[in-house]
Amino acid sequence: MRRIKAAIIGAGFIGKAHLEAVRRLGYVDIVAIGQNGQDKADAYAEALKIPKAYGNYMDLLNDPEIEVIHNCTPNHLHFEINKQVLLHGKHLLSEKPLTLTREEAKELHELASQTSLVTGINFNYRQFPMVQHLKSMVKDKDLGEINIIRGSYLQDWLLYDTDYNWRMEPEYGGQTRAISDIGSHLFDLIQYVTDLRIVEVFADLAVVIPKRYMNAAQGESFQPSSTHDRQLVDIKTEDYCSVLVKFDNGARGVFTVSQVSAGKKNALEINLDGSQASGSWKQEEPFRLMMGYRDKPGETVLRDPSQLKKEALPFMHYPSGHEEGWTDSLKNMMHNYYQAIVNQVPISGSVATFKEGYEIMVINDAIVRSARSGTWETVNWE
Known part of the structure; x- marks a missing residue:
């Protein structure tokens, strides 16, 4: 099984939870972290043992090594970052809510449906x-x-x-x-x-x-x-x-x-x-x-x-x-999401889609x- 290179944007409570769950899979490497400002990014990268740190998420999206983005930022940043991730051709797992408004969510759903990218929302329950x-x-x-x-x-x-x-x-x-x-x-x-x-x-x-x-x-x-x-x-x-x-x-x-x-x-x-x-x-x-x-x-x-x-x-x-509890549900979430990328198959029905996020x-x-x-x-x- 080939190894997948991924990045997390936002390393607060839920970003750290994503990181731990992904590392448990064994075949996905979190190679970069994005934070608001280079000093913060460097500090988080050092603490979490992540090799690359980006103080600007657009620089992170331009890194050709990265295939998958986990958007774990505060709610108001979801729409623009998610949109840019899709436009940069990277697979995307977003935290909920998908956006702040139904209009933004509809735009992302329609944009994602026009690509072959694997997209999902972390409704881990x-x-x-x-x-x-x-x-x-x-x-x-x-x-x-x-x-x-x-x-x-x-x-x-x-x-x-x-x-x-x-x-x-x-x-x-x-x-x-x-x-x-x-x-x-x-x-x-x-x-x-x-x-x-x-x-x-x-x-x-x-x-x-x-x-x-x-x-x-x-x-x-x-x-x-x-x-x-x-x-x-x-x-x-x-x-x-x-x-x-x-x-x-x-x-x-x-x-x-x-x-x-x-x-x-x-x-x-x-x-x-x-x-x-x-x-x-x-x-x-x-x-x-x-x-x-x-x-x-x-x-x-x-x-x-x-x-x-x-x-x-x-x-x-x-x-x-x-x-098995909450952290195990997150690991299941990551496994079912990444299997679609590894095997190049439709995403599992257990993973919420952007359409469902819009709904x-x-x-x-x-x-x-x-x-x-x-x-x-x-x-x-x-």
Whole structure:
């Protein structure tokens, strides 16, 4: 197997996670890192043992050795960098959200569709074995017809008014925060597992903490805030949102996202209620799937090769009881992405496409419109 040369632009929390996951593959070399400014790039390259450092991403894109780009920059940089990556003829794995607006996302989707490049978005929660098992159960009608879908994604890293991050500023994070940052994962996961599309939404959102103390020097996401040089500022993006949803098969549902729920660290949960059974999966307990029935006791299905559907087996790599978690889902993500490049085949269905990234932005757009209008809004897919 030939070795692939790749680069990461942006080495914050998620950039480092990409780096670790890629290195676990064994056949991809991260040969360069891009940061805003040469001094920062040099410091990150030295710390992360990466041979090349670029203080300007355009210089990095002109490096002929690099085949693949991982865009792990803040949200407001996604569109322009992603566009330039495609125009420079390099394969691209982007962080979510794909862009800040649906118009930008549509442009990238259309641009990518005109190339032979391998493009994808890191919606890594698709990559858990138990998610794959649940998806296969839905496909095989083990739950019957899906009637009700409930989901939530709750965190507490922004619980205090002293918590602050660039994601709160609309010019950097976009007009939504909780919806785009964690809601996008929830919406993508639900549509992927059920193969249903959200067609209408009725949203309620709130800025729970309307004023926060901004630090002069902002750190990486999920890191404790500094206590120095604080300034009280107004917050315009939501801490919380609940959305009633309708699906294209007539199913109904409700989703809640929050970044101010004490004790919830990365609590992504999906619940599917079918005509024959229900299935529930929690990201913080990824090795189990809870099944419910009307006429017999509930079941706990564990991450065990003897219990899982055959479609889920390629996503698990260790025996039952040797648990695989969030970092392993990222490694699965990288493997399924890079296999398309190595084998020159269409990308795995477990990897979110730019088209699906665009569709998430369309959903987000409808949620924003609903929150403003106070009514049901149609998700306009065209």
